[in-house]
Amino acid sequence: MTDNNRIILIGAGHNGLVCAAYLAKAGRDVLVLEASGRVGGAAVTREFAPGFRVSACAHLSYLLDASISSELRLADHGLKPARANLRTVALAAEGDPLILKGGLAESGVLSDKDRTALASWHTSMMQFARVLGKQHNRRPPRLGGGGRSEAFGAALLGLDIRRLGREPMREFLRIAGINIFDVLEESFDSPLLKGALALDAVLGSNLGPRSNNSVLTLLHRLSGQACGVAGGLSLPEGGLGAVSEALAAAARAAGAKVQLNSPVARITLDGDRVSGVELESGEHVRGGIVVSNADPARTLLQLLGARHLETGFVHKVRHVRSKGMAAKLHLALDALPEFTRLPRECVGERLLIAPSADYIETAFDHAKYGECSPEPALEITVPSAHDGSLAPSGKHVLSAIVQYAPFDPRASTDTARTNFLEQTLATLERHAPGIRRQIIATELLLPADIEREFRITGGHWHHGELALDQLLMLRPVPGAAQYATPVNGLFLCGAGCHPGGGVMGSAGRNAAQAVLTAGRAA
Amino acid sequence: MNQKEHFRKAVYGTPFHPRTSQLNVLGEWHRWKDYLTADAYFDEALEYAAIRNACAVFDITPMTKHRITGPDAQAFLNRLITRDVSKIKPGKVGYTVWCNDNGQVIDDGTVFHLREGDYRLCSQERQLDWLARSAYGFDVSIVEDTHDVAALALQGPTSCSVLKAIGCAGVETLPPFGLAYFQFDGTELMVSRTGFTGDLGYELWIDPERALALWDALFERGDNYGIRPMGTHALEVARIEAGFLQAHVDFLPADQAIMLDRSRSPFELDLGRLVDFKKPNFNGRRALLEEQKRGSRFRLVRLDIEGNKPARSSYIYNNKRNGDVVGTVTSAEWSPSAKANVALASMHMPWGRPGDELWAEIYYQRELKWSRVMARCRVVEGAFFDPPRRRATPAADF
Numbered sequence: 001m002t003d004n005n006r007i008i009l010i011g012a013g014h015n016g017l018v019c020a021a022y023l024a025k026a027g028r029d030v031l032v033l034e035a036s037g038r039v040g041g042a043a044v045t046r047e048f049a050p051g052f053r054v055s056a057c058a059h060l061s062y063l064l065d066a067s068i069s070s071e072l073r074l075a076d077h078g079l080k081p082a083r084a085n086l087r088t089v090a091l092a093a094e095g096d097p098l099i100l101k102g103g104l105a106e107s108g109v110l111s112d113k114d115r116t117a118l119a120s121w122h123t124s125m126m127q128f129a130r131v132l133g134k135q136h137n138r139r140p141p142r143l144g145g146g147g148r149s150e151a152f153g154a155a156l157l158g159l160d161i162r163r164l165g166r167e168p169m170r171e172f173l174r175i176a177g178i179n180i181f182d183v184l185e186e187s188f189d190s191p192l193l194k195g196a197l198a199l200d201a202v203l204g205s206n207l208g209p210r211s212n213n214s215v216l217t218l219l220h221r222l223s224g225q226a227c228g229v230a231g232g233l234s235l236p237e238g239g240l241g242a243v244s245e246a247l248a249a250a251a252r253a254a255g256a257k258v259q260l261n262s263p264v265a266r267i268t269l270d271g272d273r274v275s276g277v278e279l280e281s282g283e284h285v286r287g288g289i290v291v292s293n294a295d296p297a298r299t300l301l302q303l304l305g306a307r308h309l310e311t312g313f314v315h316k317v318r319h320v321r322s323k324g325m326a327a328k329l330h331l332a333l334d335a336l337p338e339f340t341r342l343p344r345e346c347v348g349e350r351l352l353i354a355p356s357a358d359y360i361e362t363a364f365d366h367a368k369y370g371e372c373s374p375e376p377a378l379e380i381t382v383p384s385a386h387d388g389s390l391a392p393s394g395k396h397v398l399s400a401i402v403q404y405a406p407f408d409p410r411a412s413t414d415t416a417r418t419n420f421l422e423q424t425l426a427t428l429e430r431h432a433p434g435i436r437r438q439i440i441a442t443e444l445l446l447p448a449d450i451e452r453e454f455r456i457t458g459g460h461w462h463h464g465e466l467a468l469d470q471l472l473m474l475r476p477v478p479g480a481a482q483y484a485t486p487v488n489g490l491f492l493c494g495a496g497c498h499p500g501g502g503v504m505g506s507a508g509r510n511a512a513q514a515v516l517t518a519g520r521a522a
Numbered sequence: 523m524n525q526k527e528h529f530r531k532a533v534y535g536t537p538f539h540p541r542t543s544q545l546n547v548l549g550e551w552h553r554w555k556d557y558l559t560a561d562a563y564f565d566e567a568l569e570y571a572a573i574r575n576a577c578a579v580f581d582i583t584p585m586t587k588h589r590i591t592g593p594d595a596q597a598f599l600n601r602l603i604t605r606d607v608s609k610i611k612p613g614k615v616g617y618t619v620w621c622n623d624n625g626q627v628i629d630d631g632t633v634f635h636l637r638e639g640d641y642r643l644c645s646q647e648r649q650l651d652w653l654a655r656s657a658y659g660f661d662v663s664i665v666e667d668t669h670d671v672a673a674l675a676l677q678g679p680t681s682c683s684v685l686k687a688i689g690c691a692g693v694e695t696l697p698p699f700g701l702a703y704f705q706f707d708g709t710e711l712m713v714s715r716t717g718f719t720g721d722l723g724y725e726l727w728i729d730p731e732r733a734l735a736l737w738d739a740l741f742e743r744g745d746n747y748g749i750r751p752m753g754t755h756a757l758e759v760a761r762i763e764a765g766f767l768q769a770h771v772d773f774l775p776a777d778q779a780i781m782l783d784r785s786r787s788p789f790e791l792d793l794g795r796l797v798d799f800k801k802p803n804f805n806g807r808r809a810l811l812e813e814q815k816r817g818s819r820f821r822l823v824r825l826d827i828e829g830n831k832p833a834r835s836s837y838i839y840n841n842k843r844n845g846d847v848v849g850t851v852t853s854a855e856w857s858p859s860a861k862a863n864v865a866l867a868s869m870h871m872p873w874g875r876p877g878d879e880l881w882a883e884i885y886y887q888r889e890l891k892w893s894r895v896m897a898r899c900r901v902v903e904g905a906f907f908d909p910p911r912r913r914a915t916p917a918a919d920f
Contacts, residue, residue, distance in 0.1 A: 306660075310601075311601075315655055
């Protein structure tokens with residue numbers, strides 16, 4: 001094979017690995033260039049204190065595409081759950097926590113009305129989420145692009161919505177663009193329940209419960225599956241890094257080469273098409289097709305350069321909303337933490353600190369104006385409760401998503417980090433008195449830290465806000481939403497593309513399809 | 523840029539206003555961007571006659587001008603416009619268009635390569651927003667300096683003689699689309715062999731402080747050469763004869779078009795010669811390549827129309843009776859120099875081929891009574907009036 005037939009993948013994030021695996025399976029010559037010393041991108045397990053390992057960015061698996069798991073035989077490559085189908089525990093400021101499993105409240109104080117409402121809420125949300133889920137493995141149609149296949153793609157989306165039936169379709173169209181706060185008000189009384197449901201709608205996004213579009217983000221979160229449970233949550237053994245390791249093994253088994261410690265400095269061109277990449281080391285690697293797992297802004301504006309693109313397109317790429325609002329907390333603990341009124345066996349479930357939707361909204365208010373939330377909302381996991389490989393015997397790791405921390409805080413990032421750590425620990429302590437004394441080491445990653453460590457512009461998990469104007473054929477921007485960019489031979493395959501982030505892999509799979517289709521057309 | 527107190531006043535006199543206001547005995551003015559500009563000074567037919575038979579002065583100070591400098595100035599312009607800027611050497615001017623991503627023309631104008639890496643871009647419309655947006659990723663400085671430069675167009679066969687008479691020695695050797703610098707009244711006068719009349723002519727660029735001295739020198743030395751001021755009416759006739767396009771008349775700037783079929787590509791404006799696909803990237807390139815494969819939707823044509831009634835805004839039909847509308851006239855005039863009834867028209871493809879049977883539906887009024895005539899049109903190639911003196915170098919004395 002000549003160098004021209006080589007496909008270069010920039011970044012061994014999970015989507016990059018999925019894409020590499022599918023391309024290699026199709027017989028293509030694939031070279032994955034990863035900047036860091038490990039595969040996985042934001043789906044990694046790494047040490048943060050001697051002997052303590054944690055999923056350093058994403059910490060739960062709930063979206064990984066089932067067809068990818070089976071087609072790439074990830075189980076054969078070592079992926080297995082440490083714990084499937086986690087419960088959700090809404091920690092209360094006072095009183096008993098609420099323990100939820102799907103649409104069922106297993107324990108806690110909840111009126112009969114709320115219990116009934118929760119069951120039907122869960123049913124209809126899962127039904128709506130399935131509509132989104134069906135789009136994940138499809139290339140989004142190109143609007144106004146003519147062509148029968150484009151029209152067919154758009155028609156399929158319409159058909160999926162129509163198939164919900166008349167009433168559910170109306171309800172879906174009514175709520176998909178509005179805010180979760182108002183929708184929850186229609187059904188529920190319990191502030192604790194509303195807080196728990198609202199948090200899922202805003203996790204990882206630059207939204208408060210009263211922000212429009214926050215129903216859609218909830219549906220996106222529920223649109224996947226874990227271990228066969230739709231909308232379920234699971235902890236892979238060895239952390240989220242194990243997903244990436246399995247994907248890397250699958251890619252290598254299919255014949256792809258994965259080269260670590262090879263940061264790409266720029267994408268090179270020959271006339272109006274890509275000719276390869278230049279590494280930061282100065283080495284030029286030739287390849288006729290370059291697929292980038294990096295975020296759209298980094299790929300197009302930094303690695304390629306605005307001058308090789310057109311003004312209008314650059315303007316759109318520059319204005320993709322991609323500033324992260326979620327921080328990540330890692331604690332090394334000398335024992336299993338104890339939470340008020342929570343049975344010890346439940347500490348390993350997913351714990352939420354979001355006692356009401358208003359609490360989250362108040363936390364968001366500060367962040368909107370450049371401050372970290374004085375009383376943040378948290379999604380906590382203690383993965384070591386299920387997986388002994390993560391911490392020394394008897395000791396534990398706690399991993400939490402903490403909201404909100406702005407990407408560019410008014411205070412310096414260092415000051416903001418120090419203050420936010422204190423505010424977060426104080427919040428945590430209200431629900432787990434004494435946890436401070438158990439702490440051996442801490443690590444708090446603000447969005448700016450996430451940007452630096454994981455090379456995600458803006459430090460946003462999803463490489464760009466999940467919003468109506470940044471989904472489907474609008475993701476990341478029109479003109480690049482079908483994975484091919486305006487530059488011949490350059491493709492995107494990351495979370496910045498449809499169907500977005502979460503450790504799903506569908507963007508990588510769809511991108512591989514787009515590369516193969518383009519190859520056949522040429 | 524000079525601070526203009528727009529909140530006090532919406533329109534200003536140009537630096538030449540003390541003279542132009544005296545000469546405008548008709549008192550006919552309109553607003554061009556921020557400035558008062560004369561429709562006509564004394565008689566538009568005689569002003570036009572001066573363009574073709576002596577020389578005429580038109581105040582182009584209001585024209586939007588940008589200064590583009592910095593290490594990436596050339597790269598920036600190359601991405602912006604459709605032409606290859608590297609071929610516009612220092613001391614040269616190039617007529618060009620620029621497009622949006624869809625290959626639709628935003629505006630046309632001229633790129634002046636003033637000195638190595640130092641450019642002026644003149645446009646019909648304000649472009650600062652688009653230029654600033656296009657500058658992302660380039661090390662380039664863009665300043666709109668419309669108000670910092672006073673400019674005149676001096677057009678007509680005796681224009682070169684007048685310039686020589688005011689001290690521009692050797693200006694006759696300047697080729698079309700060339701520019702040169704001269705000393706005038708202790709300051710630098712830039713002269714470019716450019717214009718909007720399709721005749722021998724120049725444009726003069728000077729510090730606004732010396733504007734009146736320049737005007738006075740031209741009119742004093744130019745008296746023997748028949749120099750006259752001209753307004754936009756006379757210029758309009760000349761530019762249609764030359765076949766030049768006017769934004770908002772012959773095309774709608776793409777950034778102002780709402781309906782998809784209202785804007786035009788360079789090919790659809792008969793400006794395909796300005797598109798250089800050898801450049802690996804410029805705004806609109808992909809769409810224009812696609813258009814070449816797929817075919818254009820429109821064609822701009824020059825029409826010679828039977829009779830003497832200007833076919834303003836006429837529909838063009840493909841048959842005298844019961845034909846289909848296959849185009850629309852965008853500009854029309856009686857051409858005194860070509861002695862022809864001429865028009866520019868935008869035709870639906872494939873209409874507008876030489877030899878096509880085309881009819882203009884012309885409405886005209888006589889003593890307030892409207893009449894209608896169907897006039898046969900003939901597609902002509904090139905300008906309606908294109909005298910050899912326009913290109914002759916050295917420029918001849920008249």
